Amino acid sequence: MNTQPDSAPLIGVLGGMGPLATVDLLQKIITETPAGRDQDHVPVVAWNVPQIPDRQQALAGTGESPLPALLAAIRQLNRLSVSHIVIPCNTAHHWFDALAAESRAPLLHIADATLELVAHLAKDRVQAPQKVGLIATAGTLRAGWYQQRLAAKGAITLEPTEQEMAMFFVPGCYAVKRGELQEGGALLEQLAGRLVDRGAEWLVLACTEVPPALAAVKSRWLDISIDPTRALAQACVNIWLSHREVSVSTSRNSADESPERN
Amino acid sequence: MNTQPDSAPLIGVLGGMGPLATVDLLQKIITETPAGRDQDHVPVVAWNVPQIPDRQQALAGTGESPLPALLAAIRQLNRLSVSHIVIPCNTAHHWFDALAAESRAPLLHIADATLELVAHLAKDRVQAPQKVGLIATAGTLRAGWYQQRLAAKGAITLEPTEQEMAMFFVPGCYAVKRGELQEGGALLEQLAGRLVDRGAEWLVLACTEVPPALAAVKSRWLDISIDPTRALAQACVNIWLSHREVSVSTSRNSADESPERN
Numbered sequence: 001m002n003t004q005p006d007s008a009p010l011i012g013v014l015g016g017m018g019p020l021a022t023v024d025l026l027q028k029i030i031t032e033t034p035a036g037r038d039q040d041h042v043p044v045v046a047w048n049v050p051q052i053p054d055r056q057q058a059l060a061g062t063g064e065s066p067l068p069a070l071l072a073a074i075r076q077l078n079r080l081s082v083s084h085i086v087i088p089c090n091t092a093h094h095w096f097d098a099l100a101a102e103s104r105a106p107l108l109h110i111a112d113a114t115l116e117l118v119a120h121l122a123k124d125r126v127q128a129p130q131k132v133g134l135i136a137t138a139g140t141l142r143a144g145w146y147q148q149r150l151a152a153k154g155a156i157t158l159e160p161t162e163q164e165m166a167m168f169f170v171p172g173c174y175a176v177k178r179g180e181l182q183e184g185g186a187l188l189e190q191l192a193g194r195l196v197d198r199g200a201e202w203l204v205l206a207c208t209e210v211p212p213a214l215a216a217v218k219s220r221w222l223d224i225s226i227d228p229t230r231a232l233a234q235a236c237v238n239i240w241l242s243h244r245e246v247s248v249s250t251s252r253n254s255a256d257e258s259p260e261r262n
Numbered sequence: 263m264n265t266q267p268d269s270a271p272l273i274g275v276l277g278g279m280g281p282l283a284t285v286d287l288l289q290k291i292i293t294e295t296p297a298g299r300d301q302d303h304v305p306v307v308a309w310n311v312p313q314i315p316d317r318q319q320a321l322a323g324t325g326e327s328p329l330p331a332l333l334a335a336i337r338q339l340n341r342l343s344v345s346h347i348v349i350p351c352n353t354a355h356h357w358f359d360a361l362a363a364e365s366r367a368p369l370l371h372i373a374d375a376t377l378e379l380v381a382h383l384a385k386d387r388v389q390a391p392q393k394v395g396l397i398a399t400a401g402t403l404r405a406g407w408y409q410q411r412l413a414a415k416g417a418i419t420l421e422p423t424e425q426e427m428a429m430f431f432v433p434g435c436y437a438v439k440r441g442e443l444q445e446g447g448a449l450l451e452q453l454a455g456r457l458v459d460r461g462a463e464w465l466v467l468a469c470t471e472v473p474p475a476l477a478a479v480k481s482r483w484l485d486i487s488i489d490p491t492r493a494l495a496q497a498c499v500n501i502w503l504s505h506r507e508v509s510v511s512t513s514r515n516s517a518d519e520s521p522e523r524n
Contacts, residue, residue: 019300020292030282037316038312041278043312043313047307050302050303051301052301054300076342079342174299179293
């Protein structure tokens, strides 16, 4: 039933956590795509259904597990024959292995996408950054996905203190979820400043609520910030561009049936 | 397989025409929703697959029909048991009846949603506007959806001339599709000014590429503009809020099983 040729990608987005973070990913997929017309853009289907139990509360032991709702969403996306699945919510990656086991389509991990972007950015510098600040939920900090991958590249991760989490991160994040980007951005800006004061050369904004909030307040730290949502968008775009290039070169040999007609 | 209770809405978006217009609708659905947390937001699944033949070219007789791709998308959304379907592309409404006939879920017409918004706005004025400018594709202008509905409310529709379509609308619209919002916005701003010069009191921006482009150039006409994408978003939000209110009142009678826990 897929409207794409069999081999064409169809990116499935397991979204809704929060719904604005999903829109942010979809927007960044479009921005990152070199395109001259609608048909050049990445084919995406986004499950943006926010009725998923709160991930932070579940990991803190104060709320029910989101896993059943996440598994149901994975099954829905697979019914549409998606080729890959991405999750624009760092904290939800706590359930990544269980979701990957249930899915026919492979899942891309947001920390893998981010470290590819870090490696790409570091390539252009004389010296790669030694200290990287990590802004994330307590669940993501505890999981260690980013710290382990950064350590493998020789970088030390600086984390917010418990007090900074309570004062800046948690209220900032939930302000964004209420749609109050200015209020959330102001709080997260302060947290970013603390990490820079302690020596962070780059910041990884590893909670999908953070990049739109810092953008809303025109944060002074955006230039040294790495946005995992943008990294995930680039991974999706790369999958699509690889296919488009193959399609174009195929169409040079067989004139008909190419999706790249002009 | 729906993660919602049986009676809960799930809005299906037949998108991709263009992909940015779909993101604009998703964003406006979030903005229009009174919500204090993720779970309060409208559940949406968006089919944002832009590999659909160009609608303007098809209606001009210079390109293939998008109907097969649109029907395939309708079938995909129905496989997910969506409760309603919306199409954030005015021109695609040319195939509305054929799509509605194929769909188990009812389709909301973007011009119906827009006229509800017009009626709502006119309610607060001493005198409803007599002349309304319409910015739309040639296909949408020819179809007459907006003109007929405005006439039923006693308003005259002012349309761009053929020359204005060729000079401003067509290049402006395709600039937006290339991602060049400033260039597209500048062209569409000129078109809006022409309609105002001829006496338009309000403008209906009946091509989903137009509202983001005019917003990008901070158009002086935004205050008198009616955005059908926002009207469609409000229709989606109203469906969801009606359900949320019913859920809340039900939960007052039976304490368990409400999705409105706090």
